[in-house]
Amino acid sequence: MNYKIAVIKGDGIGPEIVDEATKVLDVIGEKYGHTFTYTNVLMGGCAIDATGVPLPDETVKICKESDSVLLGAVGGPKWDTLPGHLRPEKGLLGIRSALGLYANLRPAVLYAPLKDACMLKPETVKGGLDILIVRELTGGIYFGERGRRQGKNGEEAYDTECYSVPEIERIARVAFETARKRKKKLASVDKANVLESSRLWREVIHRMAKEYPDVECRDVLVDNAAMQLVRDPAQFDVIVTSNMFGDILSDEASMITGSIGMLPSASLGEGKLGLYEPTHGSAPDIAGQGKANPIATIISAGMMLRYAFDLQAEADAIDTAVLAVLEKGLRTPDIAGVGGQKTLTTTEMGDAIRAE
Ligand code: ATP
Ligand code: MG
Numbered sequence: 001m002n003y004k005i006a007v008i009k010g011d012g013i014g015p016e017i018v019d020e021a022t023k024v025l026d027v028i029g030e031k032y033g034h035t036f037t038y039t040n041v042l043m044g045g046c047a048i049d050a051t052g053v054p055l056p057d058e059t060v061k062i063c064k065e066s067d068s069v070l071l072g073a074v075g076g077p078k079w080d081t082l083p084g085h086l087r088p089e090k091g092l093l094g095i096r097s098a099l100g101l102y103a104n105l106r107p108a109v110l111y112a113p114l115k116d117a118c119m120l121k122p123e124t125v126k127g128g129l130d131i132l133i134v135r136e137l138t139g140g141i142y143f144g145e146r147g148r149r150q151g152k153n154g155e156e157a158y159d160t161e162c163y164s165v166p167e168i169e170r171i172a173r174v175a176f177e178t179a180r181k182r183k184k185k186l187a188s189v190d191k192a193n194v195l196e197s198s199r200l201w202r203e204v205i206h207r208m209a210k211e212y213p214d215v216e217c218r219d220v221l222v223d224n225a226a227m228q229l230v231r232d233p234a235q236f237d238v239i240v241t242s243n244m245f246g247d248i249l250s251d252e253a254s255m256i257t258g259s260i261g262m263l264p265s266a267s268l269g270e271g272k273l274g275l276y277e278p279t280h281g282s283a284p285d286i287a288g289q290g291k292a293n294p295i296a297t298i299i300s301a302g303m304m305l306r307y308a309f310d311l312q313a314e315a316d317a318i319d320t321a322v323l324a325v326l327e328k329g330l331r332t333p334d335i336a337g338v339g340g341q342k343t344l345t346t347t348e349m350g351d352a353i354r355a356e
Contacts, residue, residue, distance in 0.1 A: 002035040003309055006066035008059070008095075011045040011079075011088065012282025013292035013346075014072025020294035020350030021070065021301040024321075027354045028305070028314050039066065043095060044074025044088035044282075054091035060098045068308040069099070069275045070301060073282035096137060101267040101275055102167070103174040104135040104246065105303070108233075108253035108263065113326040117258030117338045120230065131253055132182065133239045134175040135246025137267060139167045140197070142243050161197045163242065168204040174268060175240035176212040182237055186217045189225045189241035189249065201242065222249070229253055254279055261293025261334040264300035272308050276300040290345035293332040295322055298353060321356035325349070 007022065009015040025036045041059040048054055054074075063069050075088035084090070095101075110118050110129035118125050144160035172188075179186040188205045190198035202219055209217040220228065222245045228235060229252055241249060254263045263279040278296030286292055302318035305311040330352050331340030344352065 001309075002037060003068065004066045005036055005038050005304075006059075006063045006069045007038045007040050008043045008069065008071040008074075009040065009046075010043060010072040010074040010282060011076045012073055012284045012287040014044075014074065014282055016288070016290070016292050016346050017278065017294040017297040018070060018072040020346060020353075021297040023350055024298050024318060024354055025301050025305075028317060031317070032311070032314050034311070034314075038070075043071075043091040045076055045079045047091060048079055048082070048086060048088065054086065054088050055094040055098075060095065063095065063099060064273070066273070068273060068304050069095075070297075070304060071275055071277035072297065073278065073280065075282050076284040076287075095275065096267060099267075099273060099275065100138075100269040102136065102138045103171055103268045104137040104250075105174075105178070105266040105268065105307075106133045106135065106246075106250040106254065106263070106279060107131065107265075107303075108133070108250070108257050110257045111259075111262065111323060111326050113323075113329075114257075114259055114262070114335060114338045117335065119256050119258055120233070124232065125234065127234050129233055129257065131233060131236045131239065132178060133241070133246055133250040133253055134171065134178060135241060135250055136163075136167070136171040136243045137246075138243075139163055140243035142247075161195065161242075161244075163197045163200060165200070165204055168201050169208065170270075172205055172208045172240060175238055176208060176215055176217075179215045179217075179238040180212065184215045185237040186215050187220045187225070187236055187239045188217060189220050189222050189239055189245055191222050191245075192219065193221060197242075205240075225249060226252060230256060250279075259335055259338075260296075261332060262295050262299070264296050264303055266300070266303045266307055268307065274304070274308050276304040276308075290347065291333050292346045293334050294346050294350050295332075295353075298322065298350070318353075321353045324356045325352045328352075 141161035146159045148157040192198040192202045268274040306315035329341030
């Protein structure tokens with residue numbers, strides 16, 4: 001098969017880490033008989049420099065014509081002083097909404113060879129850690145009506161959370177389907193003891209759970225979920241939650257694994273066109289020095305194979321290669337302190353994974 005991938009290298013370390021990921025895809029293509037063709041498009045700071053806007057129309061057009069989108073990272077100090085609508089991050093929000101990406105999948109995986117980086121006690125994570133957070137991405141309080149003109153002297157502000165049944169249904173469907181492919185265990189996180197939007201959320205989840213009798217589904221209040229994630233994270237497999245709760249919990253979950261350069265993400269919508277990117281940013285402090293860890297981007301490319309193209313064996317091959325490299329003690333500087341024997345540059349790490 002031939003797969004068309006739109007590639008947004010972006011700014012900072014973006015180009016370095018994306019190049020390693022596409023080279024890994026090429027090796028997978030050779031081994032399994034697929035062709036991946038890449039079209040480079042601009043977004044973020046580099047797009048501002050070249051075209052004056054963070055998300056050129058051409059970029060959206062090419063992404064829509066592709067089978068999937070691979071992104072490095074955007075932004076950096078060079079563009080921090082521009083007015084709001086011209087910031088690199090506007091490119092990211094813009095592409096998510098242009099592609100209708102309403103589900104953000106963020107795995108938090110503790111790789112056994114890196115377990116010393118984990119912030120929790122060894123006995124808490126002795127069985128490993130492999131959680132997937134499914135976060136609603138285009139609704140809820142981040143997109144609700146807001147204002148600052150209330151009260152005496154305008155000294156009050158408000159934000160509103162609104163969720164509709166179809167919005168909850170579609171994110172729930174992604175979560176149930178994903179849970180079905182994993183351990184068939186889903187935790188729906190809300191604040192239904194206080195919030196009306198959460199009560200609707202819970203109602204819809206319960207209704208949909210009947211369509212997935214093979215998935216064990218339970219409700220967890222968000223404050224309890226935050227606590228349980230550090231007390232006993234292994235009780236979770238897939239977590240589904242709203243935009244704001246997902247924002248907070250996915251940062252919490254990723255930090256307990258202790259390795260920012262290791263964590264991938266996928267943003268999905270209707271159909272198969274999704275956006276795959278590392279969770280971390282453009283790391284301008286280490287850009288161009290060969291110090292960036294390409295693993296988060298390489299695993300993101302693996303998620304693309306799994307979710308966009310349904311290439312399970314190929315995706316497994318990437319995960320296995322990453323684990324093998326870590327088991328050999330090969331490390332980029334960000335994870336060098338964790339049982340590593342040899343520190344590699346960005347390209348050397350990419351090469352090592354390709355060799356596996
Ligand atoms: P954003 O606002 O885009 O999230 P940020 O400035 O908050 O960006 P990052 O760009 O993720 O955060 O960088 C945070 C720290 O982590 C920096 O010190 C950076 O060098 C480091 N870092 C981020 N990604 C990597 C990576 N792939 N490899 C090594 N170090 C990284
Ligand atoms: Mg930041």
